[in-house]
Amino acid sequence: MADELTYALITPYSLLKSRTGGILGRLLSLSNLDFVGVTMFAPSDAFVDKYCATIEEQDCKPSWKKAMKDYINSNFRRVNKFGITNRMVLLFFKGPRALEKLKDEVIGPITSFQGHTIRGSFGDFVESSDGKIEYFEPAVVSAADHRTNDKQLALFAEYLSNDGGVLEDIVKFSEGVKAETTLVILKPFEEQSPLPGNMIDMFSRTGLFIVGIKLLRMSIAQAEDFYGPLINIFREKLKPKPEKIAEKLKEALKSVLTFEVPNAIMNSHAEQLSEQLKDMNAMNEFNKIVQYMTGLDPEKSSPADKKRPGTARCLALLYRGPDAIHKIRNILGPTDSKKGEPGKVRRIYGEDIMKNAAHASDAVENAERERKIIGLWDNKGHCELKEMIENYLRSKGSC
Structure with a gap:
């Protein structure tokens, strides 16, 4: 069975709460x-109008169709009756029967009160005895059928460049409030893992607004640039201690010499070795981080391979x-998760100093540098998600 591409849109109200x-x-x-x-x-009015038109074409109960259109018109527009931002998180999933699996098994019907579905836990649907819908909050919006799915994907491809991406300017603060943007990277996680969601739930305690999000497959070149400042830190912080080197040398020489080397000679050579080995040790530790963050061995990769995701x-x-x-670094905790x-x-989800769950920028200027490296700086340039959708629709003959 061919893979299907579909989407889930976490609503503005869900982000607000x-x-x-x-x-x-x-x-x-x-x-x-x-x-x-x-x-x-954050959809424009033009997108909302076209999206509502696709709902009108769906084959479903008229009252449900009306409820969804009314909800989208009330909540998805940048100027809405609730006065909240229309920021949403748009996720894409691919696989066999993707639409049915996502819609029926995970998100659930709009009338669901069963807690095992997303709408059962986070949404609400109140219908009066005469069939009138009194209250409706779907929590997540997704496609209802395959034909609508393709039309809505095409709409996202059309509007992603203008309505999606980094939304720093969409959240307004009171006069005099100085807002800053920081970068968080949730470190490598397994397929079908709830950990990213669990950590985001903890970060929500800060009261900060999510204004950018990206699934990141960091290349070796990006990782080397991103973590480059650590090399100088490692050179001194992880410099082999002369006394440890002297101790190890002394033990090793016992097996090949019949006399004991004087401490003065041993310590002199240990000092030299410590200085000579600090660069090698720093690069060794640096390469471990690069390999962990990319899944690729930098020492076995060609220059061309280093540029690939x-x-x-x-x-x-x-x-x-x-x-x-x-605020983010406070809730994250120290680099060493055990401390x-x-x-x-990091105390809950980290394993050690390197596998410590997440990275967070330590200064505004560093956040800017890091964002530019991973492509989460602005909305200019190539839109990978737009290309992904268009390639999928083209392969189906729907584009």
């Missing part, structure tokens, strides 16, 4: 589908708000 992490965790872990892309999306999957997010750098206080992200 900090339900993003819980919903995303369910989407990633329960669908048994390949998670192939994600971005922020890695095999490890990370999730990059932009959080915006006052004191964003400090963090209970309740910190």
